[in-house]
Amino acid sequence: MKKLIQKIFRLRTDVGLNFYIAGFLHKYILRQNSKVSWMVHHTSTIYHPENITRGKNVYPGDSPGNYIEASNGVTIDDYTNLAPNVGIISANHNLIDNSITDKAKPIYIGRFCWIGMNAVILPEVHLGDFTIVGAGAVVTKSFPEGYCVIAGNPAQIINQLDKTACEQFARTKYNS
DSSP states (O other): OOOHHHHHHTTOOSHHHHHHHHHIIIIIISSSTOOOOSSOOTTTTEEEEEEEETTOOOOOOOSHHHHHHHOEEEEEEEEEEEOOOOOOEEOBBBBSSSBBBBOOOOOOOTTOOOTTTTTOOOOOOOOTEEEOOTOEEESSBBBTOOEEEEETTTTTTEEOOOOHHHHHHHHHHHHO
């Protein structure tokens, strides 16, 4: 029965129906994240979802406690995952008048990235493909080359990934 319901309503099979029931209640009854075109966990908050570009199999906010502020734009490319309580903030408040936000370049997060629990990504950051952000990291600068593990506050490279192995994984598993 569950598989039939998922097929009829085009629901993801990697999350339970309770995710959709709670999401429906919060989105359509309580109007939380009502402008988001995909289902979001009821504890996540997304501002300016119209400025978010998502790749294949990417559902920002489906983990508990995600906070995404996308006024300057956020792109999250194919097969990237956000752990619980990740913060993505595309705009800072103006230093003189904190009732307005400053314009900035959009945030870009590449393919096959993993953003660990409680990590924060700040405005204008560009993360290349296969970048792993450690739990609790504060990403203040870009790592456009990718294929690395970053961690700390401010985040810095703590390990390099084998680019050939990463690309082989992408081709084999996802035909990317």
